[in-house]
Amino acid sequence: MVGWLLALGAVIGLGFSLAGSFEDSSSIPGSPAQTALDRMDRHFPSPDTQSAQIVFRAPPGQRLTDPGLRKPLAATLAATGDVRGVAEVGDPVEEGAVSEDGRTAVAEVAFTTKEDEDVPAGTLDAVRAAGAHAERAGLVTIYGGDAFEESTSPFGPAEMVGLGVALVILVITFGSLVAAGLPLVTAVLGVVGTMAAMTGLATVVGVTDSAPTLSIMLGLAVGIDYALFIVSRHRAQLAAGMPVARSVAEANATAGSAVVFAGATVVIALAGLSVAGVPMLTSMGLASAGAVAMAVVLALGLLPAVMGMAGTRLTPRPGKDRPAGHGDRTPGARRVPGLLRLPLRVVGRLSSVAARTAGRGRTPGSDGRTGRTATHGGRVTLGERWTAGVLRRPVRTLVLGTLLLAALALPATQLRLAVTDEGNSPTGTSARQAYDVIGDAFGPGANGPLVVLVEADDPAAVGTAATDVRAGLHDVDGIADIGDVDTAEDGTAARIRIIPSTGPRTEETSALVSRLRTEARRAAEAGGAHAAVTGMTAVSIDVSEKLGGALVPFAIVVVGLSLLLLMIAFRSVAVPVKATIGFLLSVGAAFGATVAVFQWGWAAGLLGVSGEGPVPSFMPIIVMAVLFGLAMDYEVFLVSAVREDYVRHGDARAAVLAGARNAARVVTSAALIMVSVFIGFLFSHDADIMPIAFALAFGVLVDAFLVRMTLVPAALALLGDRAWWLPRRLDRLLPHLDVEGGNRRTPDAAPQDPVRTPAPVSR
Structure with a gap:
């Protein structure tokens, strides 16, 4: 056990010392939208910095352009621009980012923080404090965008409740806190080791930010279950009188072999997610497969050492479903706390009632042919009655x-x-509130704009083709607004911003992307240029289709x-x-x-x-x-x-x-x-x-x-x-394949050395 703990300590220490950052990526390299987005970034380079949005909403019956609101709005924008760490703040009135009713405006904020880093909390708090001018005038200010997105911990109070329920189930199953604690401890250690390894690997390979949560969830679930199978077999053998050391080996040879088979199927299936060719899915699949593999390794390596140290304290109390090892209490184990006795008694009573109902009408457990009765320990289990x-x-x-x-x-x-976006966030978060307000004021498509990129070697051809493409888009259904032609500095590319009339996660928007690709390509090729539809919404649609x-x-x-x-x-x-x-x-x-x-x-x-x-x-x-x-x-x-x-x-x-x-x-x-x-x-x-x-x-x-x-x-x-x-x-x-270890050779059956006879196994 000391050796395993030292190995885990080394993995945890090395992983967290080399800790990298997880990526927020949902793209597919080589997809049409992603390829066009990469080319657009080369033609229209943008600063590698974090950004955010401030949504202003005027009270009913008022407009942001009214003198009583325009001044507080300008003061808020000026104060925001003076915050240390803020690079630039846009004026929504001057930039035309005001809704038709004049009540809602969106100001873009650029920070000096790099795009792959988190904006300091002090900077974000100062930006929020700068909104006091607008709030005193009655304006509602909502802060959204990547910089203000609330990060969620992969493990929190809700997950702790789930572990607590799992512990109660283990106590009911084993009737012993010692036996119930073993699967929980090994599962938690496996998850911690997996998280440390994943954090360290994030410095050299891309790991999506959804991978840790999925890995913890699966690592805990299978880690507890795999240890449960082995501990159950060990306790059944102890109840039959088998010595501790022999029982630990037998449990690993039988239930442990089945754990290897079961874990291998999960690992193969999760690793197989990489065949889809989506980096995010590959990252989640391989990380989760690593968590399952860690659970199997600890169940076969660390758990036997712990069971050996527990000794006879894991032996079930006589007369309690001995072959299955359930519902028993170990002579040397702690008694179930008083707070748990009542719920355990209630669960036991409900099980008895259900058992009587399921087995009514015939002698339970009798096969009706050979006279063999499927009972043990003098009782018929609920599983037998149900079957x-x-x-x-x-x-x-x-x-x-x-x-x-x-x-x-x-x-x-x-x-x-x-692909999820801010519209999937909890309703109480600022990101979700900003998403909803923008959708209500500017239309649902404002949360997922599209971009048509037009390229050609000849700058003159780009201008003509972009104008023709924009003119042809007026006949495409599903478009709420078409922006002006924005030409790159080198003149070899132009882009047109499209606002769909539907939200980014709707089937109508997906169909619109297909129509835009057909129409834009036809119009651009007629002018000797090439056109592609891109933007994060188009990238997400490609990911979903893939x-x-x-x-x-x-x-x-x-x-x-x-x-x-x-x-x-x-x-x-x-x-x-x-x-x-x-x-x-x-x-x-x-x-x-x-x-x-x-x-x-x-x-x-x-x-x-x-x-x-x-x-x-x-x-x-x-x-x-x-x-x-x-x-x-x-x-x-x-x-x-x-x-x-x-x-x-x-x-x-x-x-x-x-x-x-x-x-x-x-x-x-x-x-x-x-x-x-x-x-x-x-x-x-x-x-x-x-x-x-x-x-x-x-x-x-x-x-x-x-x-x-x-x-x-x-x-x-x-x-x-x-x-x-x-x-x-x-x-x-x-x-x-020997799944249950049935072909194992027991010490009693092992051939004896003619020169040196092994010592007999103690009984």
């Missing part, structure tokens, strides 16, 4: 469950994608990977097929629920969603990658328990009940922990993370309880022995 109820009516369960998932997935057909186009190919890769991995793991054709179908249903349900909340506004206020509209363009592909890995986790831990019993006894129906006995409560606890962690990040008010967190929480909830715990047992019961059939030729072609 017994499913097996009584497998056809009805399968049909109704599939129809329910299909209904939940139906809204996914209306899924709309866009990611939307990559979703189907990525889904095909994920489905193929799912079939291959599960076929190798379980030596079956039916199991991978039904697992993949279940995964697709879970993904569809997650997307459908996301559309209902974030686009239609269902329960949006309750969940803290500040506005309705398209979801982030990278959400579907990230959710698909992560949910694929998590769904395979639950499939492996549940179905491997079923297969183990089937191989041993040869009774397919009884094996399903045995699998529920051995894995259901662990899978249930793992899923609830995942959901609690994701829900914590849902309330982070990060517009890029909230839809991802919600979709993952809903998807895990549906996949674990409706698909894996309900539809999978029903399908296995209907398939019977056919579930484990694999053609001989395919069996020879597929590599053999």
Whole structure:
């Protein structure tokens, strides 16, 4: 343990000492809009500095040009220009940045701070204080733009609540604070190490600012779950009388092998996000894959050392679901605090009631064929009772469950994608207020202007072509305003500013960009020039189209990977097929629920969603990658328990009940922990993370309880022995993978040295 802590300390110290800054980038190198934007920056170079906007709004019935308001406005602009760190302040009245009703104006502010640096807080406070002249005259002043954008911490109070809920679930699962604390500690250490490594790597490679939050969310979720699987196996073996050192090794050989398989699927899926060719998505995928890999490494390396040091204090109390290791209290462990006894008692009582309801009408746990009873420790678990109820009516369960998932997935057909902007910020932030006021006063398109860039080697051709392009744009639908032709100093380029009549995240604006590209190119080529549509709105539209186009190919890769991995793991054709179908249903349900909340506004206020509209363009592909890995986790831990019993006894129906006995409560606890962690990040008010967190929480909830715990047992019961059939030729072609460590060689079975006999294992 000391060695692992020293290694982590070195990573953390080195990472934070070389700390770099994260990037705010959502572009695609080589896309039409990004290429045109890079060329425009060369023709029209702008200062490499931070900028902001000050929005002034006059009281009802007054205009900013009135003498009583014009003077305070000018005084505020002058005071702002005198602030140390401010390079320039524009006058909206002189520059024509005043709305038609005269009530709203926007002043541009340029700072001396570099674009990739943060403006000092003192400078921003001084700019706000300079607005006192306007505010005393009754003007409303709102400060927006990049400089005033409020940065959100990747981990805050909402996420702490999620961890607290996860701790409560662990206490309920283990009945011991010592056992409950182990998964939490290793997960937190893994996240800290990942963040340190990511911060250090940001000095040499580009890391998007959304990557840390996603990495923390996934690192905590899988870190807790992977440690939970290993600790549960260790406690079950201790309850059976196995010595501590031997049990730790056995737990790593069995549950640890499954953790490696499950973690590898998540890492592969996340790393596969780089095939989309979007740097932001690549950064998020690789950073999250690193967090998952760190969780696996610590679960296999640090956790065994800690379990060994805990010794027999992790042994469950006799008579409490011993083989599963749940609901037990260790003799040497601390008792559950008094504040937790009542909620634990209530949860236990509700579980008993639910169990009696699910198992009504037949002797629970009996397979009805061999007489074997799926009980242990003298009690029947809730998982067994639930599975017994499913097996009584497998056809009805399968049909109704599939129809329910299909209904939940139906809204996914209306899924709309866009890159987030200030319109996705919480309503209480100044950036969102400025966005809304500008949209109301100048039209929604003012928040997302477009630019038509005209280029030619001959300056005369540029002027003629730009004039022709501007004249032709008057016939294009969807344009609210067309600016004048702005010619570059060298005369080889000109630009025309376009204000759409719709907002930047609407389908109408996307269609307008397509029409502008066609019309502008036709008019420019007629004059011997070249034209392109650019601007941040056009860049965002290209990103969304790129990611939307990559979703189907990525889904095909994920489905193929799912079939291959599960076929190798379980030596079956039916199991991978039904697992993949279940995964697709879970993904569809997650997307459908996301559309209902974030686009239609269902329960949006309750969940803290500040506005309705398209979801982030990278959400579907990230959710698909992560949910694929998590769904395979639950499939492996549940179905491997079923297969183990089937191989041993040869009774397919009884094996399903045995699998529920051995894995259901662990899978249930793992899923609830995942959901609690994701829900914590849902309330982070990060517009890029909230839809991802919600979709993952809903998807895990549906996949674990409706698909894996309900539809999978029903399908296995209907398939019977056919579930484990694999053609001989395919069996020879597929590599053999020991997922649960079943081919391990125990110390008792190891060949003894003829010269030196090993010491016997103590019992």
